[in-house]
Amino acid sequence: MSTVISVAGLKKSYGANQAVNGVDLQISQGEIFALLGPNGAGKTTTVEILEGFRDRDSGEVKVLGFDPATKGSAAQAWRDRIGIVLQSTEDAGDLTVYESVSHFAKYYKSPKDPREVIDLVGLSEKVDALGRTLSGGQRRRLDVALGIIGSPELIFLDEPTTGFDPEARRAFWALIRNLRDEGATVLLTTHYLDEAEALADRVAVINHGKIIEVSTPELLGGRATSLATVSWREDGVTKSEKSENPTALVSQLAARFNGDVPELSVKRASLEDIYLEMIGGVNE
Amino acid sequence: MNKPTALSIGIQRGGLEIRQFMRQRESVVFTMLFPLILLAIFGSVFSNQIAEGVTFSQYFVAGMIASGLVNTGFQQLAIMIPMERDFGTLKRLRGTPMPASSYFIGKSILVTLSMLVQVFLLLAAGVAFFGVNLPTTADKWLILLALLVIGSACSTILGIAFSNVPKSGRGASAVVSPVVIVLQFFSGVFFIFTDLPQWMQQVAAIFPLKWMTQGARSVFLPDSFAAQEVAGSWETGRTFAIIGAWLVVGLIWAIRSFKWERQ
Numbered sequence: 001m002s003t004v005i006s007v008a009g010l011k012k013s014y015g016a017n018q019a020v021n022g023v024d025l026q027i028s029q030g031e032i033f034a035l036l037g038p039n040g041a042g043k044t045t046t047v048e049i050l051e052g053f054r055d056r057d058s059g060e061v062k063v064l065g066f067d068p069a070t071k072g073s074a075a076q077a078w079r080d081r082i083g084i085v086l087q088s089t090e091d092a093g094d095l096t097v098y099e100s101v102s103h104f105a106k107y108y109k110s111p112k113d114p115r116e117v118i119d120l121v122g123l124s125e126k127v128d129a130l131g132r133t134l135s136g137g138q139r140r141r142l143d144v145a146l147g148i149i150g151s152p153e154l155i156f157l158d159e160p161t162t163g164f165d166p167e168a169r170r171a172f173w174a175l176i177r178n179l180r181d182e183g184a185t186v187l188l189t190t191h192y193l194d195e196a197e198a199l200a201d202r203v204a205v206i207n208h209g210k211i212i213e214v215s216t217p218e219l220l221g222g223r224a225t226s227l228a229t230v231s232w233r234e235d236g237v238t239k240s241e242k243s244e245n246p247t248a249l250v251s252q253l254a255a256r257f258n259g260d261v262p263e264l265s266v267k268r269a270s271l272e273d274i275y276l277e278m279i280g281g282v283n284e
Numbered sequence: 285m286n287k288p289t290a291l292s293i294g295i296q297r298g299g300l301e302i303r304q305f306m307r308q309r310e311s312v313v314f315t316m317l318f319p320l321i322l323l324a325i326f327g328s329v330f331s332n333q334i335a336e337g338v339t340f341s342q343y344f345v346a347g348m349i350a351s352g353l354v355n356t357g358f359q360q361l362a363i364m365i366p367m368e369r370d371f372g373t374l375k376r377l378r379g380t381p382m383p384a385s386s387y388f389i390g391k392s393i394l395v396t397l398s399m400l401v402q403v404f405l406l407l408a409a410g411v412a413f414f415g416v417n418l419p420t421t422a423d424k425w426l427i428l429l430a431l432l433v434i435g436s437a438c439s440t441i442l443g444i445a446f447s448n449v450p451k452s453g454r455g456a457s458a459v460v461s462p463v464v465i466v467l468q469f470f471s472g473v474f475f476i477f478t479d480l481p482q483w484m485q486q487v488a489a490i491f492p493l494k495w496m497t498q499g500a501r502s503v504f505l506p507d508s509f510a511a512q513e514v515a516g517s518w519e520t521g522r523t524f525a526i527i528g529a530w531l532v533v534g535l536i537w538a539i540r541s542f543k544w545e546r547q
Contacts, residue, residue: 051379053545076381084379089372094307095300103300106288107382130307146376 002029003062004154004185005050010059012045019045021209023059029153032176032186034200034217036193038279042209043189044158050187051084051156064154080109083152085143087159093132097123100131101145108150121145122171136163144172148179155179157188161195173199193272203271207279221274233262293382294389301394315360315398319348320409326474327414334476335509341414346504347473348406350496353432354464356399357439361391362446362460367453369546378544388444395440403432419503427520428503435496438527441534442492448541467493478514485514492530499523 005027012020020042027033037043048054049061052068052075061068066078092100101118105111118127121141126134134142140163147155157176161169176199180186190196196203197217204214205221218224230249231240243249246266253261288296305311323344330340368374377387410416419425446463450456468474470488477485477497488494502510502518510518 053375053378076383079379079381082379084376086372086376086379089376091368091371091373091376092304093371094304099300099303103296104380106293106296107380109381150380 003027004029004031004064005033005187006060006062007046007050008060010046010049010061011057012042012049012054013057018209020049020056023206023209023211025204025211025214027185027187029185030180030183031201032180032188032199034188034190034196034203035206036190036196036203036275037206041207041279043206046206047156047158047187047189051082052079080150081153083147083150083155085147085155085157085160088136088140088162089143090139091131093130095131096128097131097134097142097145098127100142101149104146104149110151111149112151114149117145117149120148120175122168137165137168140164141168141172144175152184154185154187157186157190159190160188161190161192169195193270193275197271205275205278212278217271220271221278223269223271223274226269226274229267230265231267232264238263290383290385291389293386295393297386297390298393298397301390302397305394305398311360315355316402316405319352319355319402320405323348323406323409323414327410335512338505338509339415341410342416342504343476343501344473345406345410345414345416346500347468347471347497349403349504350435350471350493350500351464351468351473352399352402352406353435353439353496354467354493356402357395357436358443358446359460359464360395360398361440361443362450363456365391365444365447366450366456369447369543370453374544391444392437392440395436395443399432399436416504424503427499430524431496431499431503434524434527434531435492435499438492438531438534441531441538445534445538445541448543452546467491470494471497473497478512492527495523495526499527 003026005025007023007025010020010023011018023042023046025046035043035047045054049056050063050068052063052070055069064078064081066074068075068078070078095103097118098114102114105114115127118124121144123138123141123145126138131139131142140160144157144160147157155176160176161172164172173195176186176188186199188196188199200217202214203217203220205212213220215221227242227244228246229240229242230246230253231238232253233239241249250261250264250266253264323341326344327341330344332340334340334343365374374387378384407416407418411418419428446460447456450459467488470480470484471477471491471494472480472488473493477488477494480488485494498513498519501513502520502523507518510516513519
């Protein structure tokens with residue numbers, strides 16, 4: 001697998017505020033990679049440097065083999081290969097979904113078919129609706145359509161499912177997995193830990209401008225080996241116990257209740273628990 | 285598939301800009317009808333002759349055509365671009381392979397079309413209701429054409445440059461409109477320029493609108509009226525030189541300051 005994004009020693013400060021303080025990252029082709037972190041952790045700055053929106057102070061950055069700080073026509077050829085879905089926008093309110101998507105298709109060398117992309121994001125019924133008449137979730141799907149119309153090799157998704165209902169989120173996840181299966185690489189930033197868990201092959205947690213850990217969602221922060229919580233109902237109250245060996249505890253309970261343990265559940269720490277612990281329990 | 289050129293994308297953007305403009309009724313009314321309303325009011329209130337064979341309406345139409353250059357270029361873009369910056373339109377475009385020049389080509393097409401419509405409406409209303417005389421010689425029409433082309437280009441570039449001044453899209457019209465209205469008063473759009481206080485005339489002479497109105501007067505007023513201008517002549521060469529100089533200043537200013545993102 002070739003490396004799509006490689007970052008080494010990336011630094012960026014705004015005045016006295018060291019927003020990004022030595023970030024290293026390697027993202028391979030065909031990965032869905034989630035970048036997690038509280039607001040102000042340096043997440044947005046890092047991603048905007050990778051997208052070529054912001055210049056860095058120091059460090060090495062290569063995105064699809066190209067330095068995103070480069071300007072001019074080389075940058076234009078590079079932009080042809082990436083797709084960016086920014087945080088919520090309200091532009092093009094006076095254009096229909098089809099007008100916007102088919103117009104953006106003209107910017108790219110090998111765009112996808114606008115109708116197909118509109119179907120893909122689930123806006124077929126809104127194809128002739130003006131942008132300003134769309135709901136928040138529909139609006140977001142239009143943003144995604146505009147981000148993927150150019151058949152990008154690399155897609156940046158910034159909080160893509162804000163305002164989606166659960167069904168739309170699942171449909172959206174399927175769409176992203178589909179793009180990945182076609183060979184695209186996805187860099188996702190999200191506040192929804194379940195989204196990172198459902199989608200990401202690997203996650204990185206960033207805080208105070210540094211990457212704390214890079215891992216799979218299952219192994220992040222020692223999650224797989226963390227204590228499990230076993231809970232059950234006994235004498236009219238819910239009891240719970242943390243255990244290194246929940247199987248043994250469950251067998252004991254089964255023996256004690258002589259069969260069925262009322263309201264038995266065994267829970268490992270969720271990605272959210274681990275994440276909150278990692279960033280110091282403060283998620284502003 | 286071959287990648288389209290900056291020009292062809294720019295033309296496509298122009299079509300899109302016009303379509304969006306037409307769908308915003310308020311902006312259509314504000315940009316297109318307001319000058320006509322002003323013409324109706326001023327034309328009815330001041331029906332006197334200001335010189336031999338020159339009605340105030342004639343004088344006023346010349347000023348309103350010059351104002352039209354400022355309204356459709358400078359005012360329209362300096363309000364619209366900050367809003368697009370707030371909406372994320374500009375940032376999104378920056379993230380695509382669209383050449384930056386295509387965006388400005390699209391805006392120029394929108395300005396050109398709205399300018400032509402506005403000038404046409406003003407002339408049509410002036411001729412139909414206020415006895416305005418159209419130029420009768422080819423060289424007057426040529427000067428008008430040059431004035432529209434160079435004046436509108438200057439106004440467009442200055443609008444793009446000035447779009448970085450308002451802090452937000454919401455506040456843009458509060459920043460831009462007073463600038464335009466004050467300049468209109470100073471530049472002899474609403475009053476006869478030579479009736480204004482000296483200092484006002486001198487301030488106005490720094491800015492392009494005064495020269496646009498004077499250029500428009502040289503087209504629509506009889507040559508005998510030139511004697512009543514400040515310099516006693518139309519100063520056609522100086523008019524174009526100053527508008528051209530502002531065009532260059534605007535270009536440098538725009539290139540150095542244009543931002544694709546709200547700061």
